[in-house]
Amino acid sequence: MKSAYLDNQATTPLLPEVLETMLPFFKESFGNAQSLHDWGDAPREALEDARAEVAKLIGGRPEEIIFTASGTEANNFALKGLAQAHQSKGKHVVISAIEHFSVLHSARTLEKWGFEVTLVPVDGYALVDPKDVASAMRKETILVSVMHANGEVGTIQPVAEIAKIVTAAGALFHTDAVATAGTIPIDVAELGVDALSMAANQFYGPKGAGALWLRKGTRIIPLLDGGVQEGGRRAGTENLPAIVGMGKAAEIAKRDIQSRMAKLVGLRDMLLHRLPAAIDHVLVTGHPTQRLPGHASFCIEFIEGESMLMLLSSKGIAASSGSTCTSRALKASHVLTAMGLPAEIVQGSLLFTFGQQITEGDVGYLVEVLPPIVDRLRQMSPLYADFLKGRR
Amino acid sequence: MKSAYLDNQATTPLLPEVLETMLPFFKESFGNAQSLHDWGDAPREALEDARAEVAKLIGGRPEEIIFTASGTEANNFALKGLAQAHQSKGKHVVISAIEHFSVLHSARTLEKWGFEVTLVPVDGYALVDPKDVASAMRKETILVSVMHANGEVGTIQPVAEIAKIVTAAGALFHTDAVATAGTIPIDVAELGVDALSMAANQFYGPKGAGALWLRKGTRIIPLLDGGVQEGGRRAGTENLPAIVGMGKAAEIAKRDIQSRMAKLVGLRDMLLHRLPAAIDHVLVTGHPTQRLPGHASFCIEFIEGESMLMLLSSKGIAASSGSTCTSRALKASHVLTAMGLPAEIVQGSLLFTFGQQITEGDVGYLVEVLPPIVDRLRQMSPLYADFLKGRR
Amino acid sequence: MPVYSEKVMDHFMNPRNVGEIENPDGVGEEGNPVCGDMMTFYIKVADGRLADVKYKTFGCGAAIAVASIVSEMGKGKTLEEVRNITPTMVANELGGLPKNKFHCSNLGAQALNNAIDDYLRKQGKEVKSREVTNHDEEEE
Amino acid sequence: MPVYSEKVMDHFMNPRNVGEIENPDGVGEEGNPVCGDMMTFYIKVADGRLADVKYKTFGCGAAIAVASIVSEMGKGKTLEEVRNITPTMVANELGGLPKNKFHCSNLGAQALNNAIDDYLRKQGKEVKSREVTNHDEEEE
């Protein structure tokens, strides 16, 4: 059977050459990077090399990189750690309504800790208006977090513009770049942010490695207390193989980012055009141009996402959806909802995220198999029947 | 050159067969365990298998295992998560004075959050007296954390006895079993604890995988907010390869634990006897019998630990020390200090922790090379000169 | 580890009795306020038994499989027997459902019941709307 | 990445001028309250210069290397020249020291200075105890 993995937002595959660089740290170089004896030397050196590569990927300095175990941890660390460190200046935090749960729920925890949190809305393209951030700012605002790009609809935010407003107001600005770091070019100086989260498994690196870039001199309270690792800001024996893998993946991403993007953008645009041509009543979600290179997202009317995913899976295609039924918590995508889409449209959410392994044939295959799947489900759908009878 | 890795407390090497089981999850089974399509199936199944193996290792149920990225994270999670979840009952926490920094510093964070923390002392063997725990308990005590065994001096605590006292007083009992899980037999029911931390890299599993066992029905506040992974109690894309490795390492540890212990205990006792016979003015630290199987720790008088480690390293031997100079933070071991050892004795701390790769020849080699090293450093030591002149 | 049992997958991939009945004796709808799923059941009644059962459904894999198995479970049964179909029976018949999909089993049994209610009302009988629940506590 | 530079390792593995001087012209001790390291320097003075320098040291690898290099840096120098040896000069001479070991470089320069103080006092000169510090801010 043909197969196409079009769910790179969930995780990208690991590059074989990245795995190669990791293997010695599972074998002869298994030592602890903190050890003073010879067994610590190679791990320590590899740790610092990886730090330099990850810094280079986003235009930061090595000493500004704090390794974490995931993008989620980096986001929790940024939100909780920065808010706690700067709460003497004020207890107000601003985030966008479409942040990843690791930011959104961290902000909820901040509320339990006595902070006030303001959610900034988005428009129908999932774009944050910098003016809305400006008007959300208060004297006591210490921290603003707006993601660089959203994983569900691919919209890239005007982060540099927002950062200017936030910095001028004297607050810290964090951006969740988990969906963008290693995928599109990032320069922290150009973005003008103070903190930035990333995750290796989003750019062909391993799971288990993420990082927070934190501008030199910015105070933060650790999320993980304990030993002296990461300059005392993130305790716990370093996960050397994963960190080494993140370093290598960052090096390769930095080198190849333009050619990778070129490939993805072409195929993405092909799908964004061909799918609505092949199926009626399809909405493209997210921004037409300000979107992640490999990201094509839709809502298919009258049917539900999980059943589409299952039938796609039976055809060897991996995709994802923001429908209620595909969420373990049975909540409709807060992103699509914040964009103003009605509940039954959100139910038909379908999301294809391309990786470097994709071919034009995969797009063709998808455009071939999806229409009959949609047809079949619509034939079963009472909503579609109502629509045909003109009742909707 | 001969070489002997006698620093398994820092990290154990990874078993080749554990790496074998991890590799598919870096390759074809790279998918996200949360994905609904076929790419999620193998990861999801492996995740649950690993959970079952880790549960079995300590006599718990699979659904009571929450995977983390390290022992440090498990300890932070237990201390902060349990304290926050139960603070309506009281805000007093009890820990021992010799806890690992990940417990100790988490407790300090709790103090910043308005909790009161009582440190229970230890005796000269680093043993906690259950009576001291009993007298530290108050009406508003909600949580007690006493480690199962200490990594620096190897002393195994009377955890079951302490747990009875704590449970009778209506508080929760957590034990940091990072140094014991997979090393000595553990049964959470026998221990009578409510929560228990472990780390895979302490029992020939990979770095990047730890776990908190949490008794069914015990409320806890997440440390990592975000997605629904780990039943909503620990968010972030699962580090599948590391988790799978932890499962395999747990399975092997469970199977081999008796023969592993037998091997280590014999060689440990050999070193505990032969080193003080070969060198004057040597103290064995920790308990003579209630100690970790592969753990031999000493204080060598008149000289300092780091310089011994460096000379041992030049002979191919990896060891560690609790001296001030070996600590990045330049603090003498709080464990040795809590045991009542004077500062200059603590400076001479030296710690050998054996793993399954050790041979009797390694012990012999160590006993052969260490005395001249000690001699050489003592010849340079003003303290030793003073001692010889009878000034001390 | 697939999310769904083989039986669920079978009914999802090959749903039985899909469709509408022309001139049905009863029609029952049910929507789930939690997830937005919807089911419409159509029945034909003969000799106090369900002579035919069809349905349309908007929803996840579980919802489709539930509708399919409920249509099979109901067909040929007396109205009273159908009334006794509980969500747990439906889930069990499917070889189990993931915890967060259990509510779908409710949906199917309820929609079919609503169709019976509709039939009875059309017969001029007075019907109190009833909620299908488990008699037991098997649901976790 | 070894913790220490090659030069530190060389002086640690092969420390120069270790030992005591019988009937020294001056003896200086210095202990570090932070880490507990100790150094004792012994000097012989001739023609206003350090004719011989020896030491004993209790401490880490850095402390031993520092004592060794300081003994080499001091030997043959005039007392004034020795007074001008700063911790940063010592660290630089060793090809750098890890951040948390920088204080060891202080220890060596201070102990040697204390020995000069001791010599001067024995000569009947009045001496104000002085603290060796960096003239610059190279220490991070």
Ligand SMILES: Cc1ncc(COP(=O)(O)O)c(C=O)c1O
């Ligand atoms: C924008 C964004 N932030 C954060 C995360 C969380 O990353 P992880 O699951 O690796 O912790 C994701 C995951 O896809 C994401 O897309």
Ligand SMILES: Cc1ncc(COP(=O)(O)O)c(C=O)c1O
């Ligand atoms: C008793 C104990 N607890 C916790 C830890 C922390 O483990 P990790 O560094 O893997 O986070 C250690 C590490 O050696 C330990 O010995």
